[in-house]
Amino acid sequence: MAVQPFAKGPVAALAAAVAALLLLLSGRYGFHRDELYFLMAGQHPAWGYADQPPLTPLLARASVALFGDSPTGLRVVPALLSAASIALVALLARELGAGRRGQLLAAGSAACSAFVLAVGHLLLTTTFDVFAWLTVCLLTLRLLRTGDACWWPAVGAATGIALLNKDLVLLLAAVLVPAVLVVGPRRVLRGWWPVLGLAVAAVIVLPNLWWQAAHGWPELTVAGGISDKDGGDNRLMFVPMQFLYLSPVLVPIWVGGFRRLLRDPALRWAKAFALAYPLVCVVVLATGGKPYYALPLLLVLTAAGCEPVAERLARPGRRRTSLLAWLAFGAAVNIVITLPVLPPRLIPAVNWIYPEQGEQVGWPELAAATGEGWSAVPPDRRSHAVIFAANYGEAGALAHYGPRYGLPAPYSGHMSIADWARPPDTADGPVLLVHPAKYPAVERYFTGCRTVAQVDNGHGVPNQEQHAAVVLCTGTSAPWSTLWPELRHFY
Incomplete structure (x- = not known):
């Protein structure tokens, strides 16, 4: 042919x-x-x-x-x-x-x-x-x-x-x-x-x-x-x-x-x-x-x-x-x-037909809300403080937009981010935790947690991070080296 x-x-x-x-x-x-x-x-x-x-x-x-x-x-x-x-x-x-x-x-x-x-x-x-x-x-x-x-x-x-x-x-x-x-x-x-x-x-x-x-x-x-x-x-x-x-x-x-x-x-x-x-x-x-x-x-x-x-x-x-x-x-x-x-x-x-549209908005606002939470960390404790993101989207947004708010590099247990860095055990708090509003279970690994900010993408888009909580915790429930295998997740 x-x-x-x-x-x-x-x-x-x-x-x-x-x-x-x-x-x-x-x-x-x-x-x-x-x-x-x-x-x-x-x-x-x-x-x-x-x-x-x-x-x-x-x-x-x-x-x-x-x-x-x-x-x-x-x-x-x-x-x-x-x-x-x-x-x-x-x-x-x-x-x-x-x-x-x-x-x-x-x-x-x-x-x-x-x-x-x-x-x-x-x-x-x-x-x-x-x-x-x-x-x-x-x-x-x-x-x-x-x-x-x-x-x-x-x-x-x-x-x-x-x-x-x-x-x-x-x-x-x-x-x-x-x-x-x-x-x-x-x-x-x-x-x-x-x-x-x-x-x-x-x-x-x-x-x-x-x-x-x-x-x-x-x-x-x-x-x-x-x-x-x-x-x-x-x-x-x-x-x-x-x-x-x-x-x-x-x-x-x-x-x-x-x-x-x-x-x-x-x-x-x-x-x-x-x-x-x-x-x-x-x-x-x-x-x-x-x-x-x-x-x-x-x-x-x-x-x-x-x-x-x-x-x-x-x-x-x-x-x-x-x-x-x-x-x-x-x-x-x-x-x-x-x-x-x-x-x-x-x-x-x-x-509702194609959710990936909504996942393209709200990331600078997430970083801004995290910056607001970081301002609540006492300056003399910031060298011991950690920003922990529950998923790779949050971690990626904080890595990209965080520097404009003076934020340190985030940590996360999600996917390969868990392999790149783990907080040292000397980083004993505070911990600024960012997690989707529907998944508060991660807070059980931390102590003395209170919400200090909340994400609003400004457009009313119901994506995964809309109304995500920015939570300030006094520390971890165990050393990071002990918690890390439990904090790591793949989905």
Whole structure:
């Protein structure tokens, strides 16, 4: 099967327009809690962290170093990755037989999807993960289409790099290999080339594996905690989110792509991807994983469904404007939900759908409230005082905004922050404790606690830190070295 020329001009223009929109809006709110954590992690470079491999924190550090220590500076990388992901979806459509119109429709479908827009706005592990999955899928399609085993090292290299960002790409391998064994073409699994691809991936990810092994595989603890805590909700929302994460407008396209991969004799070599999507859904449901774990494969199905739609629209008498109008409508809805276009006071209108919007406001106010609490610490006791944050968002905000209020570096037992520093036992109080209003249980580790300030983000946004308590305690219930294992937590 021959591939059509790539519609590089229109696709590049569309991808650049999306990147420009993302950068234009990048500074409208503030940092996300995860971004503040990644900025901290980037200052402690390592081959791994308790909850992730090293790539995203290193990207965070590089981005602010190159483009400035601001939300916009941090978000240049996600905007570029989002543009690249849009181009990759067009290349996937091309690999699956799409001509110029089909490729442009695929790029447009990706560009208007909530998932691509959301991860293009924030620097998250998912941001690079989407790009990585699509790259692996494209190289795998090239391998399956050509039967040329020389593509295996490239597949292995892309997988290894993806593993330096997030282990989730193993899920893609876990469903694609059995799918190829069931529906073919099995010949690509023979010989020593697959072994070479596996070896390339292993060499790339080996330093992170060594780090995880040396630290007791904490990522498994984190994953287990996510499943235990959110598994029920994740399973309940899994099916609805498959229709909503891209856009309801795109459902007919990806359903058509799924049927095409199953039934079109010309795409028999790509049938494994039709089987891989339901397989990954079953695995995610069984493990209680997050619904978006299956989304990159859904983008592959979308790419597969674009050429038949483009062919129908090219026939005389077909109305193209209706499809463009629907895509524009879907894009507009998704932009309002996932990007910071609303005034902050209106965030509650969309926050119940996409809570990550609300997690981008209130961090300077949290630092200001903590500064108010710090002023209650007697000056002669400040050399023995500690600021302790209950979670990584609070710790990241205090590390970033705290210096303007004269605050010392915060401590926290959350995720990898617990590994970077522990208060010395000589720091016997006072302790200024910051914790979400709904989680006062942490106060039991401290003595003589009283609330001295409270966080108000100023916009009435009901995020995790709204009304968080700033609590001044006289000291700890035991030495820090004794308490630290109990204060450490992964979720």
